[in-house]
Amino acid sequence: MTHTTRENLLASFKAGVHLDGRKLTEYRSITVRKSVTRSAEGSAHILLGETELYVGVKLGIEKPYPDTPEQGNLMVNAELRPISCEKFEVGPPGDEAVELARVVDRGIRESHAIDTHALCITPREAVWSVMIDVCTVNATGGLIDASGLAALAALLDTTFPKNTDTIVHYEERTDKALPIDSYPVPVTVYKFGEYLVVDPLPEEEEHADARLTIAMTERNTICALQKGGVSPLTADEILAMIDIALKRAPELRKHVLR
Amino acid sequence: MAYEKRFDERGFDELRPIEAKVGVVKNASGSALFKIGKTVAIAAVYGPRELHPKFLQNPQTGILRINYNMMPFSGHGERVRPGGSRRSKEINMVIQNALLPVINLKEYPNAVVDVYVELPQTDAGTRCAAIVAAAMALADAGVMMKDLVSAVAVGKVEDKIVVDLIYEEDSYEHGSDVPIAILPNSGKVSLLQMDGDITPEDLQLMIAKAKIACQKIYDVQKAALKERFKKTQGD
Numbered sequence: 001m002t003h004t005t006r007e008n009l010l011a012s013f014k015a016g017v018h019l020d021g022r023k024l025t026e027y028r029s030i031t032v033r034k035s036v037t038r039s040a041e042g043s044a045h046i047l048l049g050e051t052e053l054y055v056g057v058k059l060g061i062e063k064p065y066p067d068t069p070e071q072g073n074l075m076v077n078a079e080l081r082p083i084s085c086e087k088f089e090v091g092p093p094g095d096e097a098v099e100l101a102r103v104v105d106r107g108i109r110e111s112h113a114i115d116t117h118a119l120c121i122t123p124r125e126a127v128w129s130v131m132i133d134v135c136t137v138n139a140t141g142g143l144i145d146a147s148g149l150a151a152l153a154a155l156l157d158t159t160f161p162k163n164t165d166t167i168v169h170y171e172e173r174t175d176k177a178l179p180i181d182s183y184p185v186p187v188t189v190y191k192f193g194e195y196l197v198v199d200p201l202p203e204e205e206e207h208a209d210a211r212l213t214i215a216m217t218e219r220n221t222i223c224a225l226q227k228g229g230v231s232p233l234t235a236d237e238i239l240a241m242i243d244i245a246l247k248r249a250p251e252l253r254k255h256v257l258r
Numbered sequence: 259m260a261y262e263k264r265f266d267e268r269g270f271d272e273l274r275p276i277e278a279k280v281g282v283v284k285n286a287s288g289s290a291l292f293k294i295g296k297t298v299a300i301a302a303v304y305g306p307r308e309l310h311p312k313f314l315q316n317p318q319t320g321i322l323r324i325n326y327n328m329m330p331f332s333g334h335g336e337r338v339r340p341g342g343s344r345r346s347k348e349i350n351m352v353i354q355n356a357l358l359p360v361i362n363l364k365e366y367p368n369a370v371v372d373v374y375v376e377l378p379q380t381d382a383g384t385r386c387a388a389i390v391a392a393a394m395a396l397a398d399a400g401v402m403m404k405d406l407v408s409a410v411a412v413g414k415v416e417d418k419i420v421v422d423l424i425y426e427e428d429s430y431e432h433g434s435d436v437p438i439a440i441l442p443n444s445g446k447v448s449l450l451q452m453d454g455d456i457t458p459e460d461l462q463l464m465i466a467k468a469k470i471a472c473q474k475i476y477d478v479q480k481a482a483l484k485e486r487f488k489k490t491q492g493d
Binding site: 036037038039040043045050052054056057058060077079081082083084085086090092131133135137138139140168170171 | 283284285286296298300301302304307325327329330331332333334335336337340341372374375376378379380
C-alpha cells in the first residue's frame with residue numbers, strides 16, 4: 001500500500017478531490033455481476049475500483065429460533081480472506097470481519113428485505129435459512145458498501161432449490177425467487193477534519209477520524225447505522241452525512257436492480 | 259457394467275474447457291485464475307516476505323505456505339462451514355509437496371512465500387486446479403522456479419479410464435479418483451493420490467494419460483504467462 005501524509009490528503013480534499021481525482025462524494029467505478037457461481041442459490045460479484053469480492057447465498061432447512069417460530073433464519077458471515085491484501089491473516093474472523101458481517105446483516109434484517117414469514121415451512125419445526133457469505137478477493141477499501149450492495153444483488157439473484165419436507169434437493173432448482181420486499185443499500189461516509197467523503201482509498205482511510213455507515217431503503221428511510229472510528233461527531237455532521245447517503249444510495253441501488 | 263458415454267458427453271480423454279489468466283489479484287505479488295469446466299481457482303502469492311513469528315525463520319531456506327479455501331457457497335449441496343478442516347489441512351500439505359520440487363526456496367533465507375487459493379465455484383478437481391493456478395501465480399510473482407507444475411484428476415468409472423473428472427464421476431459409487439501433478443519438463447509426478455479400486459496396469463495408463471492432458475494444461479499456463487508479460491511491457 002502507498003502512504004500519504006494527512007497534510008497532503010487534506011490539501012487534496014480542500015481542492016475538492018480524492019487522491020485519484022474523484023469528487024469527494026463520488027464512488028470509484030462499480031461493476032456488479034449476478035449468478036457468478038452455480039453452487040450457490042444466489043450470487044454476485046462486485047468490483048468497486050480495485051476492490052473485488054463475491055457474495056453467495058445458500059438456502060437450507062433448519063429449525064426456527066424459539067422467539068420467531070414462524071419465520072425463516074438469516075445469517076450473514078464475512079471472510080476477509082488473506083488472498084485480498086497483506087494485512088489479512090489466516091484464521092477465524094477478526095474484529096473487522098465481524099463488524100462488516102453485522103453491519104450488512106442489520107441493513108438486510110431491519111429493512112425487512114427478506115419476507116421471513118414466507119420462509120416458514122412448518123411452524124416451530126422447519127423454516128428456510130438464508131445464509132449469506134461475503135468473501136473478499138482483493139481489498140482496497142470500500143468493503144462495507146461493496147459487501148452490502150453485492151449482498152442485495154445476490155439476494156435478488158436467489159431462487160429456491162426443490163425440497164420434499166425437510167430434505168433439500170440442491171441439484172434441482174425451481175424458478176421461485178426469494179421474496180424480497182425492500183432494497184437496503186449501505187453508504188459509508190468518512191470524516192477527515194472538516195471534510196465528509198465517501199469511498200476513500202486505503203491510503204486515505206488510514207487518516208480518517210470517523211465513519212458512519214448509513215443503510216438506506218428505497219423509501220429513503222434509514223434501516224441501520226454504525227459509527228466507526230474514535231472521533232465523536234456533531235449532530236450537524238451526522239445530518240450532513242445522511243444527506244450524502246440520501247443522494248448516493250439510489251445511484252448505488254441502480255447497479256443491482258438492473 | 260460399462261461406462262459408454264460420459265455424464266457430460268465428453269470424450270474419455272478430453273479435458274473440459276480451460277481458461278487461464280495471470281495477474282488477477284491487484285494487491286498480490288503474483289496471481290492467476292484457472293478455470294476448468296465449472297471449477298474455478300484463484301491463486302495469489304504474497305512474498306517472499308519476512309516470516310513471523312521469528313523463531314519459525316530458517317536461515318538456510320525460505321518456506322512455502324499454502325492456504326486452500328473453498329468459499330462457503332462453492333460446494334455441491336449444503337453450505338460448507340468456513341475455516342480449516344481436516345480435508346483442507348491435508349490438501350494444503352499435498353499442494354505444498356506438489357509445488358516444492360520446482361521452487362528454489364534456498365534463495366529466500368528467513369522468508370516465507372504465502373500462496374492463497376480461493377475457490378468460488380467447484381465441480382471436482384479442485385486440488386489440481388489449485389496447483390495449476392498456484393504455479394502460474396508463483397511464476398507471476400517472480401519466485402525462482404525450475405519448472406511449472408500442471409495437474410489433472412484422472413479416474414476410472416466402471417470399466418473406463420477417464421481424464422478430468424466432474425462431480426458425478428468423482429462421486430460415482432464404483433469409481434476411482436486419482437489426482438496427478440506433473441512437472442512438465444521432466445515428466446516427474448509431484449502429486450499422486452488415489453481412492454477407489456484399480457489395477458497396477460490401470461495406474462500406468464492413468465499416469466500416461468495425465469501426462470498428455472497436463473501437456474495441454476501446461477501450454478495454456480505458458481500462454482497466460484506470456485500474455486501477462488506482454489501487458490507488463492506495454493505499461
